[in-house]
Amino acid sequence: MSDLPQHRYDAAFAREIERRWQDRWEDEHTFWAPNPSGLLAEGFDAVAEREKLFVLDMFPYPSGTGLHVGHPLGYIGTDVYARFKRMTGHNVLHAMGYDAFGLPAEQYAVQTGQHPRVTTEENIATMGRQLRALGLGHDPRRGVATTDVAYYRWTQWIFLQMFNSFYDADQQRARPIDELIPVLVADPDTGWDSLDGPARRRLVDSYRLAYRSEQPVNWCPALGTVLANEEVTPEGRSERGNHPVHRRLMKQWMLRITAYADRLLADLDGLEWPESIKQMQRNWIGRSTGAEVDFAVAGHEGVAITVFTTRPDTLFGATYMVLAPEHPLLDTITATEWPDATLMADVGDMPDAWKGIFGIDSIPSEAVGRYRDFAAQKSDLERQAEGQEKTGVFTGAFARNPTNGDALPIFVADYVMMGYGTGAIMAVPAHDQRDFDFAREFELPIRGVIRPSDAWFDERAISPDTPADAWPEAFTGDGVAMASANDGVTLDGLAVADAKTAINAWLEQGSRGGPTVTYKLRDWLFSRQRYWGEPFPIVYDADDLPIALAEAMLPVELPEIADFEPRIVEHDETSLPDPPLARAESWATVDLDVELPEWAGGPSGPAEYRRELNTMPQWAGSCWYYLRYLDPTNENEMVSRSAEQYWMGSEANGGVDLYVGGVEHAVLHLLYARFWHKVLFDLGHVTAVEPFRRLFNQGVITAAEYLDDRGMYVEAARVEERDGRFFLDGEEVTRQAGRMGKSRKNAVSPDEVYDAYGADTLRLYEMFMGPLDASRPWNTTDIIGVHRFLQRLWRNVIDEETGEAHVRSEPADLETRRLAHRTIDAVGHDMDELAFNTAIARLFELNNRLTQVVAEEGAAPIEVVEPLVLMVAPLAPHIAEELWGRLGHTESLAFAPFPSADPEYLVDETVE
RNA sequence: GCCCGGAUGGCGGAAUCGGCAGACGCGACGGACUCAAAAUCCGUUGCCCGAAAGGGUGUGAGGGUUCAAGUCCCUCUCCGGGCACCA
Numbered sequence: 001m002s003d004l005p006q007h008r009y010d011a012a013f014a015r016e017i018e019r020r021w022q023d024r025w026e027d028e029h030t031f032w033a034p035n036p037s038g039l040l041a042e043g044f045d046a047v048a049e050r051e052k053l054f055v056l057d058m059f060p061y062p063s064g065t066g067l068h069v070g071h072p073l074g075y076i077g078t079d080v081y082a083r084f085k086r087m088t089g090h091n092v093l094h095a096m097g098y099d100a101f102g103l104p105a106e107q108y109a110v111q112t113g114q115h116p117r118v119t120t121e122e123n124i125a126t127m128g129r130q131l132r133a134l135g136l137g138h139d140p141r142r143g144v145a146t147t148d149v150a151y152y153r154w155t156q157w158i159f160l161q162m163f164n165s166f167y168d169a170d171q172q173r174a175r176p177i178d179e180l181i182p183v184l185v186a187d188p189d190t191g192w193d194s195l196d197g198p199a200r201r202r203l204v205d206s207y208r209l210a211y212r213s214e215q216p217v218n219w220c221p222a223l224g225t226v227l228a229n230e231e232v233t234p235e236g237r238s239e240r241g242n243h244p245v246h247r248r249l250m251k252q253w254m255l256r257i258t259a260y261a262d263r264l265l266a267d268l269d270g271l272e273w274p275e276s277i278k279q280m281q282r283n284w285i286g287r288s289t290g291a292e293v294d295f296a297v298a299g300h301e302g303v304a305i306t307v308f309t310t311r312p313d314t315l316f317g318a319t320y321m322v323l324a325p326e327h328p329l330l331d332t333i334t335a336t337e338w339p340d341a342t343l344m345a346d347v348g349d350m351p352d353a354w355k356g357i358f359g360i361d362s363i364p365s366e367a368v369g370r371y372r373d374f375a376a377q378k379s380d381l382e383r384q385a386e387g388q389e390k391t392g393v394f395t396g397a398f399a400r401n402p403t404n405g406d407a408l409p410i411f412v413a414d415y416v417m418m419g420y421g422t423g424a425i426m427a428v429p430a431h432d433q434r435d436f437d438f439a440r441e442f443e444l445p446i447r448g449v450i451r452p453s454d455a456w457f458d459e460r461a462i463s464p465d466t467p468a469d470a471w472p473e474a475f476t477g478d479g480v481a482m483a484s485a486n487d488g489v490t491l492d493g494l495a496v497a498d499a500k501t502a503i504n505a506w507l508e509q510g511s512r513g514g515p516t517v518t519y520k521l522r523d524w525l526f527s528r529q530r531y532w533g534e535p536f537p538i539v540y541d542a543d544d545l546p547i548a549l550a551e552a553m554l555p556v557e558l559p560e561i562a563d564f565e566p567r568i569v570e571h572d573e574t575s576l577p578d579p580p581l582a583r584a585e586s587w588a589t590v591d592l593d594v595e596l597p598e599w600a601g602g603p604s605g606p607a608e609y610r611r612e613l614n615t616m617p618q619w620a621g622s623c624w625y626y627l628r629y630l631d632p633t634n635e636n637e638m639v640s641r642s643a644e645q646y647w648m649g650s651e652a653n654g655g656v657d658l659y660v661g662g663v664e665h666a667v668l669h670l671l672y673a674r675f676w677h678k679v680l681f682d683l684g685h686v687t688a689v690e691p692f693r694r695l696f697n698q699g700v701i702t703a704a705e706y707l708d709d710r711g712m713y714v715e716a717a718r719v720e721e722r723d724g725r726f727f728l729d730g731e732e733v734t735r736q737a738g739r740m741g742k743s744r745k746n747a748v749s750p751d752e753v754y755d756a757y758g759a760d761t762l763r764l765y766e767m768f769m770g771p772l773d774a775s776r777p778w779n780t781t782d783i784i785g786v787h788r789f790l791q792r793l794w795r796n797v798i799d800e801e802t803g804e805a806h807v808r809s810e811p812a813d814l815e816t817r818r819l820a821h822r823t824i825d826a827v828g829h830d831m832d833e834l835a836f837n838t839a840i841a842r843l844f845e846l847n848n849r850l851t852q853v854v855a856e857e858g859a860a861p862i863e864v865v866e867p868l869v870l871m872v873a874p875l876a877p878h879i880a881e882e883l884w885g886r887l888g889h890t891e892s893l894a895f896a897p898f899p900s901a902d903p904e905y906l907v908d909e910t911v912e
Numbered sequence: 913g914c915c916c917g918g919a920u921g922g923c924g925g926a927a928u929c930g931g932c933a934g935a936c937g938c939g940a941c942g943g944a945c946u947c948a949a950a951a952u953c954c955g956u957u958g959c960c961c962g963a964a965a966g967g968g969u970g971u972g973a974g975g976g977u978u979c980a981a982g983u984c985c986c987u988c989u990c991c992g993g994g995c996a997c998c999a
Contacts, residue, residue, distance in 0.1 A: 308998095840936075845935080
C-alpha cells in the first residue's frame with residue numbers, strides 16, 4: 001500500500017534488516033570466541049579479563065525432512081542466554097555442529113537412493129540455512145560434523161585409548177594397558193611364562209576397556225544390525241523404527257562401561273541436572289546391594305550355584321532355587337531321571353506340573369530342553385503380555401541350603417533373567433511375592449523366617465500365629481527374624497538390617513559368599529553392521545585376534561562404495577549380520593607392517609591383515625563433540641590442553657556451563673558421553689571429571705493434530721473450526737494434541753513464520769510461550785501478540801515517515817524511570833534463570849508505558865529507550881541492533897553492557 | 913505396582929520467603945479513526961448477583977496448620993513422563 005508509512009516494521013522489513021545483520025555479524029566475526037592460545041586465539045587479549053562461559057546445544061541430526069518450529073526451541077534459548085551473558089561481561093563459546101553419522105542419515109539415503117555423504121551434505125546445507133535465518137550467534141569456525149574425516153580421526157583415536165586401557169579396580173580408574181603387563185607376569189595364576197603370544201594376547205584383550213565378546217546381543221534383522229540395550233524399548237523393539245529385536249549369541253565389540261557404574265552413579269549427585277534425569281540414570285545403572293551365596297549341588301562335587309540376593313537375612317527361608325533358562329550350569333546339573341521318593345523326602349510327592357509345561361516329560365533333560373526352547377522363542381513382548389503368570393520345570397537336581405542342609409529342588413523358570421545378578425536365585429516364597437506365586441503354582445513349601453507385625457495380620461484378617469503357607473501373600477516388609485538359627489549363627493530376634501550383617505559375616509567366615517553389589521547396567525555393545533559410521537581402527541591377523549592400528553595410521557577412512565545398503569532380512573531372526581564394508585573388497589584386506597609388543601611376540605613384519613568390517617554406533621561421534629568445539633582445527637591433538645582447561649575449567653566443578661537438549665537422551669547420549677569423558681579424564685586428556693555441569697531439558701512444542709474417520713492424519717493447516725467442531729472439505733475430523741511432526745501433518749516450518757513475521761518474531765514467540773522446560777502447544781494466532789510488541793517498540797523509537805530515531809534527551813518522569821529500573825532488575829534475574837517468558841512480559845510492560853509517554857509527550861526519553869533496546873537484544877537481536885544503530889551507535893551491541901538497575905528506584909512504597 | 917512431574921479464567925501462562933490470585937499475551941466485547949474494511953489506538957474482560965455503587969465466590973476434591981495458604985501438612989481423583997518378574 002503506497003499510503004503506508006515508509007519505515008513501518010513489518011515482515012518484509014524485518015527480513016531485510018535480519019539478513020543485513022546476519023551478514024554483518026558474519027563479516028565482522030562478531031561471535032568468534034577466542035581461545036587463550038593456538039589457531040583460534042585471535043582477539044583473546046581483549047577478553048582475557050572476562051569470565052568464560054561454554055553454552056552447548058545437543059547438536060542435531062541433519063535428517064533431510066527439514067526443520068519445523070519445534071526443533072529450534074532449545075537453540076533459541078541458548079542463543080538468548082549466550083547473548084545475555086556476552087552483555088554481562090563473559091567470553092562466551094557457542095557453536096553448532098552436526099551429528100551426521102548413523103541410522104537416520106543412512107535410512108534417508110537408502111530411501112532416496114543417494115550416497116549418504118551426498119544426502120548428508122545437502123541436509124547440513126539446508127539445515128544450516130534455516131538455522132542461520134534465526135540469527136543464532138554461533139562461532140561458525142567450530143561447527144564440526146561427526147562425518148568429517150578430520151573429526152572422526154579423533155573418534156577413532158579415543159577408541160584406541162579405550163582399547164589400550166584397562167580398569168584398575170583398586171585405584172578405581174582406567175590405566176594404560178602396558179601397566180597391566182607386569183601385574184599379569186607377576187601373577188602366578190595366569191601362568192604367563194607358559195603362554196604363547198596369541199594366548200597372552202587373548203588374556204590381555206580380556207582386560208581392555210574396548211573388547212570383543214561373544215554374548216547374547218540385540219539383533220534387529222529389519223535394520224540389519226545389532227543394537228545396544230539402550231536402543232531397545234521395553235517392548236523389545238528398536239527405538240528407531242520400532243522393529244522387532246531378537247536375542248542372539250554373537251561376537252561383538254563392547255565398551256566396559258560397567259567398570260564406571262559406581263562413579264557414574266556417585267558423580268550424579270554434584271551435577272546441576274533436572275532431578276528426573278538423574279533418577280533415570282540411577283535407575284538405568286540400577287545399583288543394588290546384597291549378598292552372593294553359594295549353594296552346593298547335591299551329587300555334583302565341586303559344583304556350586306551362586307545366587308545374588310538383596311535379602312540374605314531370609315536365607316533360612318529358602319525352599320527351592322531357580323536358574324534362568326540361559327544359565328550355563330543348567331546342562332551340568334540337570335538330572336538323568338526324575339528323583340525317587342527318598343530324594344523327595346523333604347518335599348513330598350512330586351506334582352506332575354514339575355515335569356514339563358507341555359505335558360509330562362519322561363526325563364528331566366527333555367523337560368528342561370523343551371522349556372528352554374519355549375523360553376527362547378518368546379519375544380520380550382510376549383513375555384510382557386503374559387504378565388505375572390509363572391512357568392517353569394524341575395531339573396531333577398537338588399541344592400543344599402548352606403544354613404541348614406535342606407534339599408532344595410532346582411527349577412528352571414523364565415521369571416529369572418540371565419542378564420541380572422548371577423542368573424540364579426534362591427527362592428524365599430514367604431518373603432518375595434514372585435517366589436510366593438511360583439511356590440503356590442508348583443506346590444512348593446513356604447517357610448516364614450521374618451515375623452510380620454500384628455497390624456499386617458490384622459489387615460489381612462488372619463491371626464498372628466498363621467503359618468506362612470497359609471498367608472494370602474508374601475510378607476516383604478521389615479520385621480524380626482525367626483526360625484533362623486544353626487550351630488554357627490542365629491538371626492532370631494534381629495531386625496532385618498542387623499540380620500543381614502550377621503548372616504553376611506557368617507557367609508564370609510565360611511567362604512560361602514558374602515556382601516556384594518550388582519548393577520542393571522550392562523557393557524555397551526559398540527559395533528554396528530551398517531555403512532554410515534566410523535570404521536574401527538582395528539585389523540585382524542591370522543589368529544583372528546584384533547590389533548590396534550598405531551596413531552600414525554589414523555584416520556581409517558570410510559571407503560566409498562556404491563552398494564551401501566544394509567541387507568535386510570525381515571522377520572527372519574536366524575539371519576546373520578552382513579556388514580556392508582565387506583563389499584569394499586580392496587579395502588577389507590590391507591598390507592601393513594604392524595608392530596606387536598614384545599610380550600606378544602614382538603614385531604611381526606609386513607603381512608596381510610583383514611580390517612574390522614563393523615562400524616561404530618551413532619553415539620560415538622556425539623560422545624565428545626563438545627571437546628572438539630574447543631579446538632576444531634587442531635591436527636595434532638583431540639583438543640589442546642590450554643583450550644580444554646580454559647573452557648572446561650576445574651576438575652571438581654568444571655564442564656560445560658549450560659547444556660540444553662531434549663529429555664530423550666537421558667540414558668543414551670548423556671550416559672555414554674559421561675563414560676567417555678571419565679575415561680579421558682583417567683588417562684589425563686581432560687581436566688574436569690564430568691562433561692556437563694548444568695543440564696537443562698527444553699520442552700516439546702506440541703500442536704493440534706487431526707484424524708479422519710479412518711484414523712488417518714489429515715493436513716492440519718486446512719482444517720476449519722465451526723462451533724467447536726472441526727471440518728476438512730466438509731468432512732468432520734477429530735482433534736487431539738500431539739508432538740509436531742511431518743508424519744502427523746501438523747508441522748509448521750520456520751520459513752512460514754519468517755515470511756509472515758520475521759525471525760525476531762519467531763524467536764520472541766517461542767520464548768514467550770511458556771517456561772523453556774515446559775511443553776507447550778503451538779498456536780499460530782498467538783504470534784501476532786509478540787509481533788505487535790516489536791512494531792510498537794519500533795514506532796516508539798523510530799519516526800515511521802523518516803526512518804530516523806525520534807527520542808527526547810530530557811529525563812523521564814519518575815514513574816517511568818522507576819518502572820524502567822524495576823524492569824532492568826527483573827529482566828536480569830529472569831535471563832539468568834532462563835525464565836525468558838516472564839522477562840518478555842516485563843519488557844512488554846515497559847514498552848506499553850513508553851507508548852503512553854510517546855502519546856502524551858511526543859517522544860520517548862532516551863534514558864529509557866536505550867536500556868530497553870539493550871534488554872530486547874538477546875531475545876530479538878536484529879531489531880535491537882537496527883534500533884541501536886539508528887540511535888547513533890556504530891558498533892554492534894553484542895558486547896554492550898547489559899543495563900544495571902539503580903537500587904534507589906527499586907524500593908517499594910510500603911503497603912500495610 | 914514403584915519412582916518423578918503436574919492440575920490456576922474461553923486459551924498460553926504469571927505469582928522469590930506463606931502476604932492484594934489471575935502479571936503479560938491471545939481471544940472476545942465495546943469505542944475512536946475510516947465511505948468501508950484491514951492496520952493502529954483507547955477501554956472492558958475469573959465466575960455469580962446488581963442498572964450502578966457494591967456484595968458474594970474463586971487456584972482438581974476433601975480435611976488440617978496459620979492473623980494470612982495457589983504456595984506448608986494429611987487423604988484422594990485425574991493427567992503427563994520414566995521404570996517394571998531386577999531377586
